[in-house]
Amino acid sequence: MKKLVGWGALFVVLAAIVGLPWLMLDDAPAVEPPSQFRRADLAWIKSLFEKHDPRGQTPGVVQTVQLDEADLNRLLNYAVELRRVSGIAAELDPGVATLTATLTVPSLCPSGCTPFGRYLNLTAEVVEVPGGVRIDSLQLGSLPLPGALADWTARLAHRWLRRDPTYAALSDAVVRIGFGENQATLDYRWQPELLTRIERKSAELLIAPDDQARMLAYAERLDALLKHHPRGSTVPLVNVTAPLFDHALQAGADARGENRAAITALAAYLAGISLPRLLEGDSHSIRRAPPVLLSLHGRRDFAEHFVISAALSVNGGSRLANAIGLVKEEEDASKGSGFSFTDLANDRAGVRLGQRAVGDAADRVRQQLALAHTDDALLPDFRDLPEFMPQAEFDRRFGPVGSPRYERIIERIDARLAAHPLTR
Structure with missing residues (x-):
């Protein structure tokens, strides 16, 4: 009888194990x-x-x-x-x-x-x-x-x-x-202090330890490259991308991981975020003003749009990065500097770079960036595109976002990117 009860209990347990997923x-x-x-x-x-x-x-x-x-x-x-x-x-x-x-x-x-x-x-x-x-x-x-x-x-x-x-x-x-x-x-x-705690906890949960170590190494390398320049001066972005990605070439076989870490470290610097404070420190804030500014085709805003969009792309997804870039430009049309196709072009270029940097072309992108010595090697010059348009002027010249006139400018931007060695 006891054996029967035991087998019955085992049957119930097995039935529960099999039946619960159903x-x-x-x-x-x-x-x-x-x-x-x-x-x-x-x-x-x-x-x-x-x-x-x-x-x-x-x-x-x-x-x-x-x-x-x-x-x-x-x-x-x-x-x-x-x-x-x-x-x-x-x-x-x-x-x-x-x-x-x-x-x-x-x-x-x-x-x-x-x-x-x-x-x-x-x-x-x-x-x-x-x-x-x-x-x-x-x-x-x-x-x-x-x-x-x-x-x-x-x-x-x-x-x-x-x-x-x-x-x-x-x-x-x-x-x-x-x-x-x-x-x-x-x-x-x-x-x-709670905001800084949340930021640090998010980094701890979302960034793997190996990736954190890589990002810190690139942040340290970037600081070393810029420390000889006077505080407040402006340096071409290409002056730091080449040595950073030359370091990435020497770092090992994981081109995607190295590219992601280098681009993220560069974007954090431009955004005024200290990676050592975020990932290692215990200070009340993770923010610091960049001591040396970076430019692309003579414009600091171009460097920011290009690199930060690339970082959003390698860490999150190009659809989100594209949308965020466009949101900012649509807001600027009604307040601030106005709508700029130049900024939007740099956003789209950054998204394409991010896609390639962590995709099948990761190793080629790493080599191209290590050998880049001019602004044109990083990005086409978009300064001929319309920019700084208030909402009324934008509406008069191009109509709503998505209109044929608007899409013709987007097609021009994408054609230049498709022809550029780094983003095609």
């Missing part, structure tokens, strides 16, 4: 991935950050962010793009948020076959309670879990995560999370 995994995603970010989406996210930029907040004062359901989902989809989650969405009701996420499950064989579904769909009901929120229910595919178990697991994970100082500081900054009809509210109390 219940948890689905053939179709509950949330479709976002198809494409529009320029308006990126502009909205940028304006949201600028509105709530913690560097402009009074320390210790409670601030509030309110988002309706559409905007919250737009923000969540932006996170999906960066974190490569398949899809995520929220529905907001008074006191309750229903969160649904879809994760793509890795296949079990090289051909992509799997005996179960391809998607793990998770749905959680999160309710507002005094002093915080509680998971009221959780479902993995067709498998419901007791709400008490899900909430206990989440609280256990929260206590474990609080061992990390950055997570603990972020958690302590949150005063209240609330849900209303089609609206989510976050009350937070910001402290100035």
